[in-house]
């Protein structure tokens with residue numbers, strides 16, 4: 031909290047893999063933004079025991095629009111078009127230089143003996159986005175304590191300092207590294223197929239999150255949707271020809287660690303591209319990791335030839351707002367691990383619900399995919415009651431049945447890695463179910479987890 035010139039509590043969270051303060055620490059705040067080599071000399075010898083505001087204050091605009099955003103029809107049309115070929119970003123050399131400079135700055139803070147380094151992040155109005163600060167590898171150089179502060183309060187401290195009025199802060203950060211178990215895990219479960227049981231369709235989502243929230247919208251929401259898809263496949267009693275497998279990944283936030291390890295163990299080494307036998311039997315992977323917004327379509331990952339297949343299975347869900355295919359790639363999540371070894375892996379287009387890595391990333395942010403379709407289903411159930419003994423929405427289940435009833439057909443296409451693979455229309459059935467708006471049932475997700483209906487497997491090191 032701030033003690034002078036006026037006492038007020040601060041909204042602040044320590045970054046992951048940064049040390050604590052070793053008890054209550056009180057000291058002066060100082061604005062010390064280091065962006066050039068010369069800045070090191072400016073601040074050398076002046077930061078001991080101080081709380082360093084290491085980031086220049088940014089503009090905090092007034093909000094006139096809601097933070098969540100549903101894609102408009104015009105935006106979806108735009109998204110479906112081939113993007114202009116743009117110039118590359120930054121370049122490797124630039125990236126490496128920035129990394130080196132960041133390392134030097136961290137070492138400088140440690141050497142100068144700062145009390146803690148304060149930072150701001152995306153988000154405002156009390157919403158903080160907090161990720162890692164130091165390194166999770168104990169062999170790497172140490173980091174000082176690092177705290178993300180709400181932008182408005184950070185700005186208040188900066189403005190006070192600019193008026194030459196001293197600001198005293200006091201913090202007690204109880205961080206510690208827990209090295210008792212350095213293994214992380216994936217959760218893998220499957221519904222075995224029948225005559226083509228050795229061929230596999232996978233769905234998945236990442237199971238890990240960051241420390242400042244519960245991870246409900248990133249990515250328990252995605253995990254719950256995929257578990258619900260598995261449950262529906264099971265209770266519908268539909269006879270699966272191929273095996274449907276779910277992967278809930280660990281360590282996604284640290285660089286897709288869990289899914290990368292799984293791919294390496296089962297399908298191919300992305301470095302040598304030596305393929306394992308399971309690679310040839312793989313149909314497709316579908317991933318959900320964009321929060322709790324309505325699903326609006328699919329990113330094709332540059333794979334034009336797969337478009338007609340998705341087009342066909344999106345058909346029953348058009349009136350739920352899912353009708354867009356884009357040739358564009360989307361990155362940042364576990365389908366990339368499949369894509370990297372030439373396996374078809376896809377992520378959905380979803381409405382933006384301002385979801386990730388925030389301290390408000392909690393179950394209260396989760397939404398049913400859409401209240402309207404849910405209501406429509408309720409209505410449909412009422413109408414169909416006499417024909418539906420279990421009271422399940424008929425149309426919904428007949429849609430699932432349709433996905434599995436169509437004759438299996440194969441389509442050869444080229445992946446971005448210029449390899450030829452087959453893709454089956456049925457592979458997408460699970461994802462069709464996911465996209466119907468069956469909601470994020472967080473409670474159900476928890477109960478399934480507790481019931482241990484899925485097995486642990488794969489132990490990627492995430493130390």
Ligand SMILES: [Zn+2]
Nearest residue numbers: 236248249319
């Ligand atoms: Zn995520």
